[in-house]
Amino acid sequence: MKPSSYPRGMEAKTLEAELLQDWQCPEGTIPIVRSPQNRPRRKTSFFSSSSSIQPGIHLSNNHEYAQVSWLGSNIFGASGRLNVWKPATFNDEFSLTQIWVVAGRDTETNTVEVGWQVYTGTNYTRSFIFWTSDGYQRTGCYNLECPGFVQTSNKLTLGGKIVPISRYGGDQFEISIYIHKDKKSGNWWLRIMEIDVGYWPGSIFNKLSDRADYMKPSSYPRGMEAKTLEAELLHDWQCPEGTIPIVRSPQNRPRRKTSIFSSGIQPGVHLSNNHEYAQVSLLGGNFFGASGRLNVWKPATFNGEFSLTQIWVVAARGTEVINTVEAGWQTLAGRNYTRLFVFWTSDGYQRTGCYNLECPGFVQTSHKLTLGGKIEPVSRYGGDQFEISIYIHKDKKSGNWWLRIQEIDVGYWPGSIFNKLSDRADYVSWGGEIINSGSQGRHTSTQMGSGHFPGEGYRKASYVRNLRYVDESRAIKDADPHNLHYKKFIML
Numbered sequence: 001m002k003p004s005s006y007p008r009g010m011e012a013k014t015l016e017a018e019l020l021q022d023w024q025c026p027e028g029t030i031p032i033v034r035s036p037q038n039r040p041r042r043k044t045s046f047f048s049s050s051s052s053i054q055p056g057i058h059l060s061n062n063h064e065y066a067q068v069s070w071l072g073s074n075i076f077g078a079s080g081r082l083n084v085w086k087p088a089t090f091n092d093e094f095s096l097t098q099i100w101v102v103a104g105r106d107t108e109t110n111t112v113e114v115g116w117q118v119y120t121g122t123n124y125t126r127s128f129i130f131w132t133s134d135g136y137q138r139t140g141c142y143n144l145e146c147p148g149f150v151q152t153s154n155k156l157t158l159g160g161k162i163v164p165i166s167r168y169g170g171d172q173f174e175i176s177i178y179i180h181k182d183k184k185s186g187n188w189w190l191r192i193m194e195i196d197v198g199y200w201p202g203s204i205f206n207k208l209s210d211r212a213d214y215m216k217p218s219s220y221p222r223g224m225e226a227k228t229l230e231a232e233l234l235h236d237w238q239c240p241e242g243t244i245p246i247v248r249s250p251q252n253r254p255r256r257k258t259s260i261f262s263s264g265i266q267p268g269v270h271l272s273n274n275h276e277y278a279q280v281s282l283l284g285g286n287f288f289g290a291s292g293r294l295n296v297w298k299p300a301t302f303n304g305e306f307s308l309t310q311i312w313v314v315a316a317r318g319t320e321v322i323n324t325v326e327a328g329w330q331t332l333a334g335r336n337y338t339r340l341f342v343f344w345t346s347d348g349y350q351r352t353g354c355y356n357l358e359c360p361g362f363v364q365t366s367h368k369l370t371l372g373g374k375i376e377p378v379s380r381y382g383g384d385q386f387e388i389s390i391y392i393h394k395d396k397k398s399g400n401w402w403l404r405i406q407e408i409d410v411g412y413w414p415g416s417i418f419n420k421l422s423d424r425a426d427y428v429s430w431g432g433e434i435i436n437s438g439s440q441g442r443h444t445s446t447q448m449g450s451g452h453f454p455g456e457g458y459r460k461a462s463y464v465r466n467l468r469y470v471d472e473s474r475a476i477k478d479a480d481p482h483n484l485h486y487k488k489f490i491m492l
Contacts, residue, residue: 029370031157031243067100077101077180077188084116084165084173086125094119096128101179101188103207109135110208112188112200114177116162125162127175129190133205147360149190151198157243158197244364246357247372274438278448279312279431280484282469289313289393289401289470290428294328295463296386298378299447301333305435307448308341309462312429313392313401315420322348323421325401325413327390329375333446338375340388342403342410346418362403364411371410381450382459393470394424430464 025031070078078099087095098115113130131148132140143158144151151158166172178191186202186209202209239245290311299307310328326343344361345353356371357364364371379385391404399415399422415422436444449462467479 025154025239025243025245029239029245029247030151030154031160031239031245069100075101077178079176079178079180081174081176082115084125084162084175086165087118089118089120092120098128098130099177099179101208103205104135107135107137108207110205111140112179112190112208114179114190114192116175125165126159127156127162127192129158131200131204133208139204148204149198149200151246153195153197155195156192156197239367244367245370245373246364247370274436275433276436276448277431277433279429279433280467281427281429282479282483283427285427285469286472287313287425287428287469288472288474289391289425289476290430291389291391291393291466291468291470291476292430292464293387293389293466295449295465296329296338296375296378296388297450297462298336298338299331299449299451301331301434301446302444303437303439303446304333305437305444305446306330306332307432307434307446309432309449309464310341310343310430311390311392313421313425314428315418315424315426316348321346321420323418324353325392325403325421327392327403327405329388338378339372340370340375340405342371344413344417346421352417361417362411362413366408366410369405369408369410379450379459379462381452385459387465389466396474428469430467432462 078101080099082097082099084097089095094117096115096117098113098117101112103110110133111131115128116125117128118125128142129149130140130142134140139148140146141148143149149158162175164171164173176191176193178189180189180191181187181202182189182199185199187199188202188208189199190197200208290313292311294309294311296309301307308328308330310326310330313325315323323346324344328341329338330341331338341355342362343353343355347353352361353359354361356362362371375388377384377386379387389404389406391402393402393404394400394415395402395412398412400412401415401421402412403410413421420426432448434444434446434448436446438444450460452461454461467484468476469479470476
């Protein structure tokens with residue numbers, strides 16, 4: 001992915017990126033550095049405390065600056081070559097050199113910022129980016145530590161080490177930085193060392209518009225041991241420690257526009273517009289998680305449709321406030337393999353939510369597993385059977401909904417992105433879903449599961465086993481078959 005155009009005079013060169021890492025994640029993923037726990041917060045800036053800006057040295061609370069500025073014009077980008085050093089830092093302080101692109105003032109200050117930084121406790125110089133849309137109050141963060149910047153290149157690690165650095169009286173090194181507003185999309189694109197790294201969406205700003213707090217859950221439900229078994233069926237490579245792999249978004253993925261949860265639930269087979277389901281559910285309780293082992297297949301899909309098997313954890317009080325977190329496997333028409341996926345929505349599949357890491361929401365913390373990545377091998381009709389284990393549970397301390405796949409704590413959905421799941425779930429479900437587009441007036445040939453009916457039995461029909469849930473005492477319990485009843489669920 002690249003900008004639709006470049007400012008005149010800014011050539012789209014493909015020079016080798018010196019000073020940066022000499023490795024890269026696999027094509028279609030990006031490296032992500034974990035958030036340092038001791039990084040000082042950007043709580044203030046001279047942009048919010050000065051009625052006017054003059055080149056020179058500035059003091060703003062405990063922040064001090066030495067800079068020059070271009071003021072009072074219509075500016076659509078900035079660039080420069082920054083000399084790179086490793087200044088000494090003390091007492092949890094930081095030192096940086098950067099470029100600011102700024103609009104607004106005080107609490108309406110919007111900035112995008114890029115450069116290099118050293119902070120106490122780390123013995124090296126890091127690349128970094130930063131943004132805020134409210135004067136460093138509540139929005140914004142470094143690198144990819146919160147929703148905001150969208151990285152598109154796998155060739156550079158934001159927050160990664162820069163080597164070599166300049167020496168006093170010796171060799172000098174620098175990095176080139178370009179920030180520019182894309183004319184077509186309105187996004188603010190970033191280029192470092194001739195690499196188009198990614199962009200800040202114009203939609204996150206009001207003036208510039210023309211966090212993993214936890215690497216693991218604070219606790220586990222009783223009965224869910226924190227095992228470290230090898231993750232079978234998943235890729236046998238992984239990104240470097242401290243980063244995560246990200247798969248680029250497929251362009252032809254059907255949108256999750258509707259759900260059975262908006263029209264009433266009965267265990268069995270359901271139809272909701274062009275979505276069809278076969279599932280069982282536990283209804284009307286206070287649930288704090290669910291788990292199961294999903295038999296993995298590669299069902300045939302056609303006409304831009306999908307087929308999936310998954311676990312749903314749901315809170316619902318009417319169609320406009322349906323909250324779900326979902327995880328499982330999926331096949332898409334036109335792609336000859338089975339993918340791992342997660343999904344969420346906080347408004348009944350209307351405007352919020354997405355697959356995997358395609359929008360702000362799910363926070364991945366593990367570098368060992370790729371959301372959206374290929375699962376192999378898959379089960380064969382009458383042959384070997386393969387399955388993946390999935391646990392979703394609400395962390396008691398943070399309120400976040402954590403996901404574990406194949407005994408790997410993958411990451412979490414922050415409780416803050418929900419209005420109903422911020423408390424608990426009302427029901428949990430296990431099963432399959434397909435899209436039936438009704439092409440040429442006929443029911444689709446897209447298969448669910450193995451494409452065969454349950455009566456054919458093991459090795460031939462797909463299954464979900466070990467259905468379990470987390471109750472109010474935070475204990476994992478087996479789902480009682482007698483409670484998977486055929487009672488209608490009415491949305492209120």
